Amino acid sequence: MPVNLIAPAASDLHPVAGVRIGVAMAGIRKVNRKDLVVFALDEGAAVAGVFTRNRFCAAPVQLCREHLGAGQGIRALLINTGNANAGTGVDGLARARRSCDALARQMNIAPAQVLPFSTGVIMEPLPLDRLEAGLPAALHALDGNAWLDAAEGIMTTDTVAKAASRRVTIGDSEVHVTGIAKGAGMIRPDMATMLGFVATDAVIAPALLHELVSEAADESFNRITVDGDTSTNDSFILMATQRSAHARIESLGSPEGRALRETVLAVSIQLAQAIVRDGEGATKFITVRIEGGRDAGECRRVAYAIAHSPLVKTAFFASDPNLGRILAAVGYAGIADLDPDLIDLYLDDVHVARQGGRHPQYEEARGQRVMRQSEITVRVHLHRGAAASEVWTCDLSHDYVSINADYRS
Amino acid sequence: MPVNLIAPAASDLHPVAGVRIGVAMAGIRKVNRKDLVVFALDEGAAVAGVFTRNRFCAAPVQLCREHLGAGQGIRALLINTGNANAGTGVDGLARARRSCDALARQMNIAPAQVLPFSTGVIMEPLPLDRLEAGLPAALHALDGNAWLDAAEGIMTTDTVAKAASRRVTIGDSEVHVTGIAKGAGMIRPDMATMLGFVATDAVIAPALLHELVSEAADESFNRITVDGDTSTNDSFILMATQRSAHARIESLGSPEGRALRETVLAVSIQLAQAIVRDGEGATKFITVRIEGGRDAGECRRVAYAIAHSPLVKTAFFASDPNLGRILAAVGYAGIADLDPDLIDLYLDDVHVARQGGRHPQYEEARGQRVMRQSEITVRVHLHRGAAASEVWTCDLSHDYVSINADYRS
Numbered sequence: 090m091p092v093n094l095i096a097p098a099a100s101d102l103h104p105v106a107g108v109r110i111g112v113a114m115a116g117i118r119k120v121n122r123k124d125l126v127v128f129a130l131d132e133g134a135a136v137a138g139v140f141t142r143n144r145f146c147a148a149p150v151q152l153c154r155e156h157l158g159a160g161q162g163i164r165a166l167l168i169n170t171g172n173a174n175a176g177t178g179v180d181g182l183a184r185a186r187r188s189c190d191a192l193a194r195q196m197n198i199a200p201a202q203v204l205p206f207s208t209g210v211i212m213e214p215l216p217l218d219r220l221e222a223g224l225p226a227a228l229h230a231l232d233g234n235a236w237l238d239a240a241e242g243i244m245t246t247d248t249v250a251k252a253a254s255r256r257v258t259i260g261d262s263e264v265h266v267t268g269i270a271k272g273a274g275m276i277r278p279d280m281a282t283m284l285g286f287v288a289t290d291a292v293i294a295p296a297l298l299h300e301l302v303s304e305a306a307d308e309s310f311n312r313i314t315v316d317g318d319t320s321t322n323d324s325f326i327l328m329a330t331q332r333s334a335h336a337r338i339e340s341l342g343s344p345e346g347r348a349l350r351e352t353v354l355a356v357s358i359q360l361a362q363a364i365v366r367d368g369e370g371a372t373k374f375i376t377v378r379i380e381g382g383r384d385a386g387e388c389r390r391v392a393y394a395i396a397h398s399p400l401v402k403t404a405f406f407a408s409d410p411n412l413g414r415i416l417a418a419v420g421y422a423g424i425a426d427l428d429p430d431l432i433d434l435y436l437d438d439v440h441v442a443r444q445g446g447r448h449p450q451y452e453e454a455r456g457q458r459v460m461r462q463s464e465i466t467v468r469v470h471l472h473r474g475a476a477a478s479e480v481w482t483c484d485l486s487h488d489y490v491s492i493n494a495d496y497r498s
Numbered sequence: 499m500p501v502n503l504i505a506p507a508a509s510d511l512h513p514v515a516g517v518r519i520g521v522a523m524a525g526i527r528k529v530n531r532k533d534l535v536v537f538a539l540d541e542g543a544a545v546a547g548v549f550t551r552n553r554f555c556a557a558p559v560q561l562c563r564e565h566l567g568a569g570q571g572i573r574a575l576l577i578n579t580g581n582a583n584a585g586t587g588v589d590g591l592a593r594a595r596r597s598c599d600a601l602a603r604q605m606n607i608a609p610a611q612v613l614p615f616s617t618g619v620i621m622e623p624l625p626l627d628r629l630e631a632g633l634p635a636a637l638h639a640l641d642g643n644a645w646l647d648a649a650e651g652i653m654t655t656d657t658v659a660k661a662a663s664r665r666v667t668i669g670d671s672e673v674h675v676t677g678i679a680k681g682a683g684m685i686r687p688d689m690a691t692m693l694g695f696v697a698t699d700a701v702i703a704p705a706l707l708h709e710l711v712s713e714a715a716d717e718s719f720n721r722i723t724v725d726g727d728t729s730t731n732d733s734f735i736l737m738a739t740q741r742s743a744h745a746r747i748e749s750l751g752s753p754e755g756r757a758l759r760e761t762v763l764a765v766s767i768q769l770a771q772a773i774v775r776d777g778e779g780a781t782k783f784i785t786v787r788i789e790g791g792r793d794a795g796e797c798r799r800v801a802y803a804i805a806h807s808p809l810v811k812t813a814f815f816a817s818d819p820n821l822g823r824i825l826a827a828v829g830y831a832g833i834a835d836l837d838p839d840l841i842d843l844y845l846d847d848v849h850v851a852r853q854g855g856r857h858p859q860y861e862e863a864r865g866q867r868v869m870r871q872s873e874i875t876v877r878v879h880l881h882r883g884a885a886a887s888e889v890w891t892c893d894l895s896h897d898y899v900s901i902n903a904d905y906r907s
Contacts, residue, residue, distance in 0.1 A: 142830070143826060143829035143830045144828070144829040144830070144831075144833065144834075144836040144837075144838050145825050145826055145828060145829025145830075145838045145841075145854070146829070146838075173822070175822065175825075175826070176822045176825040176826070176838075176851065176854065176855060176856070177855050177856065178839065178853055178854045178855025178856075179839075179853075179855070180855060181855065210820070210822065211820075211822020211823065211825065211826060212821060212822030212825060212851065212855070212856050213822075213856070214856075321822075321825075321826045321829060399808070399894075399898070399902070400902055403898075403899050403902035403903045404902070404903070406899065406903050407902075407903030407904065409903065411619070411620075412621060413582070413584060413585040413619065413620020413621030413622070413730075414620060416554045416584070416585040416620065416621060416730070417552060417554055417584070417585070417620060417730045419553070419554060420552035420553040420554025420555070420730060421551070421552045421553070421554075422553075424553065425553075427553040428553075429553050429554045429555075430587065430588075432554075442585065442621065444587055444588070445554070445585065445587045446585060446586050446587020446588065446589060446590060446621070447585070447586065447587070447621050447622070447623075485808075485899060486899060487896050487899050487900070489808070489812075489899075490812050490815065490894060490895060490896050490898075490899060491896070493808070493809055493812035493813070493816075494812045494813070494815050494816030494818065
């Protein structure tokens with residue numbers, strides 16, 4: 090039951106000149122399910138990515154880093170669901186390599202021009218034969234208007250396809266930014282989400298793309314958590330096909346650079362929030378905002394302590410304003426010199442705690458009213474400095490347990 | 499549904515000379531429920547404690563530290579359930595102080611000779627009138643054989659009373675060690691469990707008691723986790739009444755010191771494991787053992803990453819050997835230079851992963867067989883050094899969500 094999230098119409102997703110997408114049913118794990126997606130990029134596209142910091146990073150993530158470093162110009166993305174090809178050792182890396190070889194052969198490009206991505210069950214061998222057999226159908230389907238298909242093709246436990254698209258005028262030209270993402274569990278990106286792909290036809294110096302993808306990840310996918318589990322496969326890719334007509338952007342600080350930056354961030358944030366709204370078992374979308382910290386790092390640490398607490402998350406599920414649990418999480422967030430007697434806690438506009446204790450005017454009925462909403466902001470003021478940070482999360486429900494207890498069956 | 503845990507018979511719990519216990523129903527939160535416990539210690543007892551590192555530590559914890567530091571000789575412990583008196587600010591501290599005053603008056607001792615403990619809902623005012631009204635009944639009931647009553651009197655979401663007792667011969671004298679503990683949720687002690695009280699009639703230099711209580715906490719309550727939430731009220735108290743007849747223990751390294759140390763550790767570990775066995779919604783007792791680390795700290799970090807992962811915990815609940823989730827947790831435990839290609843993973847005696855990937859001889863049926871057991875050991879070898887560490891946890895079930903969604907209703 091996603092929280093205020095519906096799939097976009099295919100017609101709402103702007104095509105991006107220079108990007109064609111093909112989707113197929115390869116039967117990787119289940120039959121009759123879109124599970125193979127190929128992005129084909131025209132020559133000249135710039136591509137940058139950020140990846141999981143999980144030390145057990147998946148074979149395709151290792152290969153993405155290698156191929157992005159090879160500098161041959163990325164021409165294709167190859168994405169499968171149903172199998173993560175993680176925890177698969179040397180054999181997994183060989184299989185990922187062979188999947189790139191197979192696609193490169195059929196597209197007449199070099200293997201290092203392919204970026205591979207996998208998502209699904211960990212520690213099972215990638216069914217290479219089925220993946221390879223699905224490639225011709227995916228290539229045959231290549232189309233600039235297949236973004237919604239692609240969003241559906243990368244879903245695992247997602248219940249809603251996640252896509253976002255914006256148009257912005259840069260110089261005198263129209264520029265498009267369209268992206269898709271997937272992920273519903275094992276979500277606590279430390280670099281990027283499970284999988285996110287954003288493309289733009291903007292014209293931008295390739296070096297700036299690295300800066301932009303890092304910043305976009307930090308402001309979007311690196312601010313969400315469903316269950317605190319950092320995935321082995323997190324990847325976030327930004328592609329710029331350079332096909333629009335405006336003068337090339339040479340600085341993100343220029344008016345044109347800022348316009349593109351804001352649009353990419355807006356698309357990335359919408360996609361990241363969509364992952365939380367469709368978080369496994371989610372019934373509520375919760376913004377945790379920490380203010381008054383010494384630096385953004387400690388604000389984020391406190392925000393994640395709240396956002397990861399199973400006790401806080403079950404209280405939200407129950408719409409029970411058992412808000413002392415939030416104070417407890419603030420207390421164990423690891424700030425050694427935190428003075429609890431200074432803390433303010435707000436639930437939306439309701440002032441719940443002041444100076445570390447229940448606010449004298451706080452009435453439980455007011456907390457109860459906010460807790461029943463489907464969108465809630467928890468705001469904590471630490472009174473230690475001027476920094477602030479925000480993360481987005483969902484509640485912990487029976488369905489989370491059901492989904493993850495039954496995932497493989 | 500606790501895992502292989504039943505309450506002991508009252509007759510299995512050795513009384514400890516110099517300790518009397520009185521239990522009453524004060525109606526702190528619910529009526530007709532034992533919720534007030536008084537320990538009365540004869541003069542001359544030595545008492546040491548360790549407490550939560552949560553910065554939002556409860557008012558009674560603050561007062562315990564103050565009273566233990568006052569050096570007047572602790573003569574009483576005052577414990578209530580139903581209200582944690584945490585997140586209650588200055589008013590909470592005043593109420594905790596008045597509760598000590600009230601008991602001190604009735605026992606004709608100084609307020610600083612009383613240690614107060616509270617457990618229950620956070621951020622609600624302690625109902626001091628009801629607590630005070632219950633004191634005469636508790637004092638009237640004082641008895642050396644009331645350990646089981648006390649274990650019942652400190653329960654909140656616990657389903658089984660937790661107590662352990664051992665006898666050991668030191669010199670020519672019999673020495674007794676008896677303890678109780680409570681806690682089922684908000685359990686990830688960073689210093690000690692929610693509440694644990696262990697008493698012995700051993701004769702020991704008071705300075706050694708501090709060392710012993712820290713070591714006992716580190717080997718027992720600091721190794722358990724139910725949900726990763728470090729409570730505001732964790733307290734673990736060790737009392738030595740000095741009433742046995744053996745020569746005073748002046749070193750924990752002497753044969754007598756070692757005998758006492760082992761007995762106190764055994765009682766503490768039994769109590770700590772009882773908390774996990776009765777973890778909210780628990781259906782399985784899981785030992786996570788990490789070997790081959792550079793130091794015990796990094797072993798513990800990896801162990802807790804596994805023990806806190808909701809994905810790992812739901813897989814155990816489902817008896818689903820979806821063991822890649824364990825590798826993923828190892829990967830995000832925060833060891834920057836971990837080499838995943840060296841990792842071994844065992845489930846009891848089954849070798850699941852070797853060199854970071856699925857073991858070639860591993861068959862899922864064998865993993866499945868172990869996953870169905872009620873007691874399971876997860877063993878990971880990091881191949882980085884000679885250190886090892888072990889933590890105990892339980893699975894994450896529907897009942898955990900139900901219990902915490904409905905806790906206050």
